[in-house]
Amino acid sequence: DQQVKQNSPSLSVQEGRISILNCDYTNSMFDYFLWYKKYPAEGPTFLISISSIKDKNEDGRFTVFLNKSAKHLSLHIVPSQPGDSAVYFCAASARGVNNDMRFGAGTRLTVKP
């Protein structure tokens, strides 16, 4: 079953504007959430994470928001740059259980110059 869902397979944004990537999950046991970025022909690289005790985590241009009641998280990239063009995967784990990750299907972000 798809415990982590990214319903938008693609997103196109103009350079300098905000990119918002969304992710929904179904398992209430998940307490740690991550975003990975993947360039073609490379493995995913860790981008940013958030624990369920927080509702926001910021790292430079990247901010992740967590809405536990809605079981929803989002990644904001401001300002977007052409180098941000990649596939973004959200992942979730239940650290209190076994720490194993579940991934979404990914969203391809294209930032146009």
Place this chain on the structure above:
Amino acid sequence: GAVVSQHPSWVICKSGTSVKIECRSLDFQATTMFWYRQFPKQSLMLMATSNEGSKATYEQGVEKDKFLINHASLTLSTLTVTSAHPEDSSFYICSAELYQETQYFGPGTRLLVL
């Protein structure tokens, strides 16, 4: 949506034994599958790229004789950890490519080597 399964979901084995992990694309054919290993503190490491009917392409530093990958059909790839040691204990994840740059991840396999 596309579904990828892994079996087993977790396995405990003795040091020196071999363990086989299966990765299946349930409702689509995947010419390319990928194997990853999750290291502590979140990082995923790409181990190898598996193409149906041909030899897998291993990433630098991954021992191909230790981590045997077979992609015998368009819906199945297997990873065999040979002569497993405690340092091989990890979380192994596969993904299957539906079309270019669209990967669906399996639920992972937790391996514990005693």
